[in-house]
Amino acid sequence: MPAAEVANRVRESLATLRQSDLKDAQIMDVLKLAHQLTDTMQIFFSSLDQSICNEFSYIADYIARTRSEIAHLRPNDIKEQRIPTAGKELEAVVTDTERATESIMQEAENILCAEAEDMDSYKAMVDDAMLRIIEACSFQDLTGQRVSKVVGSLNHVEKRVTRFARVMGVHDASADEDELVEKERANKLHLNGPAVGGPETTQEEIDRMLADDFGGDAGGGNEDPGSGLDQNDIDALFD
Amino acid sequence: MAVEMSMPILVVDDYKTMVRIIRNLLKQIGFENVDEASDGQEAFEKIKKQSYGLVISDWNMEPMTGYELLKKVRADDSVRSTPFIMVTAESKTENVVAAKKAGVNNYIVKPFNAATLKAKMAAVLGDF
16 A cells, blocks of 8 residues: 555544544644654655655666667577577588598699609699699688678677677676686696687797707607707707 | 607697698608507507607697697606607697696697608607
8 A cells, every 4th residue: 555545544544533522632632743743654655655666667667778788689680590600601611621621632642642654644643633622722712701701790799799788787797617617727738729810939939949948858859858959959950 | 870760650639631631741751650649548548558759749639638648648657758749739838838848859830841840850859
């Protein structure tokens, strides 16, 4: 029952009592005090009602805004279309690349194993193999297009998620247990993966690092790994 | 001491194409006795069963990485002197330092060519 209605009922009861033939002055004082108290309580409860109403209104607005933002995020499109399609495209890239590598490798191995006694037939065989290698290289065009589509999908998802996070004021939660375990293992075993844009440390730099203090555990030749390299081995590293 | 060209070499990589590439390069260099394993665990079992003149291993493999294989080999008295070359796309300085501390004999960063492989093998095994 709303506070205003309660106050009205109390006020009506007080008025009824006052109209009855009460002679006791003290009871009249109590009734007067009760009336004042009722008025005060009505103001208090009315403000409380308004504040609760405002809170619920804010929450309702927030839920509506969240629903609207989630709709803009189009999670079903991401889940049912974008991500599965990107996954299929990447699988196709792997398959195309494997197939092309297999073809190229096979042709190269055939050439390496071929007898070159009859130069004419050898040249014809090499020419044919080279043509098949060139044909196999056409995979790059297809994989390039597939990867571009995947990059497009990722950019699309990134834009939507970024907008959602910004509008909703989302902050990153800490990583879950599995993620932490995986990260810890990667750190412990130095699993960094290939660097983008070529090796982070060049072969020449690695050679220098190994040569700089190869007197330690790195070892060399068929020697015990605890022993150092001789000068010839060190020289060989700089060749 | 001359390098025995018929010595067995173990190539460890979870990517079959890379094993095939290294096998072909080794063949061109003159080593034809090549065995293969697809991760550190399988490699270690082979190393324990047979003596290899050289192990050429990738780093990033599951369930046992090449780095774990290297440490396991160096910790086992019966196989610890097996020459070990890491061939990997892991090119951070920390990887090279960790491999060196673990006792790697040489380190080749992918992509690489036949000349690099031959040079590093010569550095480890001696000229051939």
